[in-house]
Amino acid sequence: MHGWIAYIDELTVGHIHMLIESNDRVKFLDAWVHEDYRRKGIFRKLWERRWKYVKKEFNGYKAYAWAKPMSLPLLLEKGFKAGDSSVYVEMDVEGFKPNGPQCFVSC
Ligand SMILES: CC(C)(COP(=O)(O)OP(=O)(O)OC[C@H]1O[C@@H](n2cnc3c(N)ncnc32)[C@H](O)[C@@H]1OP(=O)(O)O)[C@@H](O)C(=O)NCCC(=O)NCCS
DSSP: OEEEEEEETTEEEEEEEEEEETTTEEEEEEEEEOGGGTTSSHHHHHHHHHHHHHHHHOTTOEEEEOOOTTTHHHHHHTTOOOOOOOOOOOOOSTTOOOOSSOOOOOO
């Protein structure tokens, strides 16, 4: 995992990460900018720093991400092609009480 952090004075105002995977793939993930500092180009600047590094060190790899609505526009602007979308799901583990015959459910 690689990370890039943006800070102003001693305050961390944003970060992005990248995971190196098998099969010559790198996954871009976990972009975040502090709410008070959004829409000032911090994500763009972090993204471009990471991209410069990736082009130098991971030439020939496939870069991919599961983007959220706020991060998708920049990825499309940079030339990424939209593929599958995903849906967020959750469940309280404590609250799970099997009812009736149990069956295996995968996702
Ligand atoms: C997504 C996020 C990291 C953007 O950070 P930011 O510093 O405000 O983004 P920037 O100012 O650098 O914007 C870069 C581009 O991203 C896109 N963008 C940023 N915020 C957006 C929003 N609210 N809606 C739509 N597009 C947005 C735009 O294309 C923008 O380019 P533009 O300013 O030329 O229009 C920030 O809003 C955030 O932390 N959101 C919550 C967490 C999240 O959704 N993370 C993304 C997936 S892990």
